[in-house]
Amino acid sequence: MIDMQFSRRTRKWIDASSVAILIVILLTPLTIYASELHFAKLQERLIADGVDANLVRSVYQNPLVKLELEVVAANLVRSEAALNYDQFLSTYSVHKAKRYIEKHGTSLEEASRRFGVEPSVVVAVLMVETALGTYPGKYQTINVLSTMAVSQDPAVWEKIFAGLTEEQKQMQSRAVMSKRLTKRASRSYRELKAVLNYAHKNDIDPFTLIGSSEGAIGIPQFLPSNIEQYGRDGDGDGRIDLFNHPDAIASVAFFLRAHRWGRAENAKQKKKVLLYYNRSNYYADTVYTLAQKLNGNKPL
Secondary structure (H helix, E strand, O other): OHHHHHHHHHHHHHHHHHHHHHHHHHHHHHOOOOOOHHHHHHHHHHHHOOOOHHHHHHHHOOOOOOOOHHHHHHHHOOOHHHOOOHHHHOHHHHHHHHHHHHHOHHHHHHHHHHHOOOHHHHHHHHHHHHOOOOOOOOEEHHHHHHHHHOOOOHHHHHHHHHOOOHHHHHHOOHHHHHHHHHHHHHHHHHHHHHHHHHHHHOOOOHHHOEEOOOOOEOOOOEOHHHHHHHOOOOOOOOOOOOOOHHHHHHHHHHHHHHOOHHHOOOHHHHHHHHHHHOOOHHHHHHHHHHHHHHOOOOOO
16 A cells, blocks of 8 residues: 555656656757857857858867957067068978879879969968968867857957956057957857868868968968868869868869969969968068079069
8 A cells, every 4th residue: 555655656756757857958059059158149149140050069069168268369569570480491301292293293283274273373372371280279269269150249359358467468558459349259250160161171170170370271271261262172072171281272263263373474463373372471472582482582
């Protein structure tokens, strides 16, 4: 008799518990969980904009996701003029680039045939971008872009500003840095959507995408939004993998062709095309000079 009464009470408890669990399950999709709380609203925005919901949730529930405050802070005061471009014109760099041409000659010639861009120019770009793929960056792209995308959150902005040294704070006014960050936040959200869609389309773990402090990835350092438009399959495997040399070579060649490299008739016009790749005169001058060296100092 006692057992029967206990059984009835147990069944009632189980029934009530089942209802409670069902309610929780039904409400769960409406709740956004984030490993980093500052990314909660970002998830909602990405899903609303059409990025795969399962991918978004898996990314932002991953313990690897985090704010890259120091990286973003350093970018605010970074000066292009302070970068050492001379290193890419050294005897060592020229010799390394020539060996690369020998090793990847088939891919370079194929890209030249398809897109009309000299191998020396493509290799010069890859050398300046990532030392021919030996240094494609060290930052997790998801974290860098996510941090910049939420940088307009006052709490995040204060953390970024606090991460600057006193010397860095004196380099630019707070107002100027805030304006720069506002501009980057909009661009970074666009790039974040692009990199998530790229990872989803190519079945890539987003956390394996390592790149620059600005969110560029791969051997040619493409911003994610450029992959869809300018990325090309160089080895015929049906995928665009910018960490793969044939794909990187084909993608750089196509990018330059798309910006009318073939119509550039002199050094000034060719450097103008290179500025589409990186809007720095130091960069364009270095790539052009290195390409000339690889071309036997002949005009390009």
